[in-house]
Amino acid sequence: MTTAERLPGPDDLSDEEREAVETLLFRLADDEFVLAERYTEWQVRAPTLESDLALANIAQDELGHARLWYDLLQDFGPDEPDLIWERPADEWRHGTMxxxxxxxxxxxxxxxRSYLYDVAEEIRLEALVDSSYSRIRDRVGKIQGEEDYHREHAENWLERLTEDETGRERVQRALDRLFPYALTIFEPADEEVEGRIDELGLRTESLADMREAWLDTVVPYLDGLGLDADADADLPDEIGRDKSHTDDWNDLREEFTATYRELDRHEATRIMEDPDEVA
Amino acid sequence: MPGTGDVPGFDDDCADPALCAYTEYVEGEEVEDLPATGEGAEGIEADVWDALYGVEDPEMPVSIVDLGLIYGVEVTEREDVGFHAEVLMTLTYSGCPARDMLTDEVERSVVGVEGVESVDLRLVWSPEWSVEMVTERGKADLNEFGLSI
Structure with missing residues (x-):
């Protein structure tokens, strides 16, 4: 797949290529944005000042990465309100975890959750390093450089939380709850389009291979902490990638769009002229 | 145009990898061209660099050029329109909360240069910014501010 031909820029893609690029970008951007929204709920509530700041920082990183991916969706025309503030809940592509x-x-x-996600993200970014689409490829290094400490932070805490029986039981309960949802990360948005993403070389590892690599990392690691991850767990009813979501997603979306609606906004702050628009 | 013709980014969407500056960067060759400082620039292009030197980082008293955020400037003359400036710029951090503020200020400063009729600011993320891109003067400014790099 690394021999796939380089794709042209956003204006010169065929409809099929464009659909593949957009689908891939929505997977990436929506995961990052929604996870960051959830992380911010821990601000001023995390157990120590250090961890509070760390999680706030991680949330800011993920928002920054969401922005880098949404920027590329804006190449195709939609603006920030279309992509975030006014997009209907059932049009989002993030995995439900x-x-x-x-x-x-x-x-x-x-x-x-951070551990399960960040291992997956490392694998996913590695598969974009040699993407056939230069605008994706050019952003990967920046994101990888800012991800380093996320997994370290999560592992560091997991090791401490699982040191005694009570803590381990608590983590195990979270694992039982989260693991089936974590599997949605590698679910297809649409089988045919995902196949095209691979064929076009937009991504150099298939979802199935990335899922395998992820399981090979997280299952033994969690096992080493005395935890039991059920690799054969059934998927939840709501996958997210296919736009099916839990009711909690509607609540979260209502919450983060509330200010936008209350202020009767119809546009986001104009960040800048489209970077690729030749004036 | 001195110093900017082969900076990655101008050829961003190049379909032919053989002609693409980016592929050279993958080999790690292009970073040596950064930071771009406008050294050797002449005429309006030199004026644009001067304007960029006047923009400071929102948190520290150091020019964005000395901080290494500017990857290239290209000025072209358009018939009956005047000069058009294209600026390639990066940010230290993808989640930078000052992004709007900084990019707005850069656009205003460049378009304020006499003779420049339009500006196109492009944010680029490759090569990734690092402290290696800070110029000697930038290091001295940061040192005076109390930061040692």
Whole structure:
């Protein structure tokens, strides 16, 4: 797949190529944006000042990465309100793990969720390093450079939380709840389009291969902490990638778009002229 | 145009990898051309660099050029229109909350240069910014501010 031909820029893609690029970008951008929204709920509530700041920082990183991917969707015409503030709930493509609410006060949940997600993200970014679409390829290094400490932070906490029996049981409960939803990360948005994403070389590893690589990492690691991850767990009813979502997603979306609606906004702050528009 | 013709980004969407500056960067060759400082620029292009030197980072008293955020400037004359400036710029951090503020200021400064009729600011993310891109003067400014790099 690394021999796939380089694709042209956004204006010169065929309809089929464009659909593949857009689908891939929505997968990436929506995961990052929604996860960051959830992380921010821990601000001023995390168990220590250090962890509070760390999670706030990680949330900011993920928002920055969402922005880099949404920028590329804007190449195709939609603006920020179309992509975020006014997009209907049933048009979002994130896997459902990132939209789940946290159980109140359960710090094990964001720590484990971050671990499951960040391992997946590392694998996913590696598969974009040699993407056939230069505008994706050019952003990957920046994002990888900012991801380094996310997984380290999560592992560091997981190791401490699983040191005693009570803590381990708590993490195990979070794992039982989250794991089936984590599997949605590697689910197809649409079988045919995902196949095209691979054929076009937009991504150099298939979803199935990435899922395998992810399981090979997380299952033994969690096992080493005395936790039991069920690799054969059934998928939840709501996958997210196919635009099916939990009711919690509707609530979350209502919440983060509330200010936009209350202020009767119809446009987001104009960030800048389209970077590719030749004036 | 001195110093900017082969900076990655101008050829961003190049379909032919053999002609694409980006592929050279993958080999790690292009970073040596950065930071771009406008050294050797002449005429209006030199004026654009001067304007860019006047824009400071929102958090530290150091020019964005000395901080290494500008990857290239290209000025072209358009018939009956005047000069058009294209600026390639990066940010230290993808989640930079000052993005709007900074890009607005850069656009205003460049379009304020006499003779420049339009500006096209393109944010690029490759090569990734690092402290290696800070110029000697930038290091001195940061040092004075209390940051040692």
């Amino acid at each position: 990132v939209e789940l609410p946290f159980e109140e006060g359960d710090w094990a949940d964001p720590v484990l």
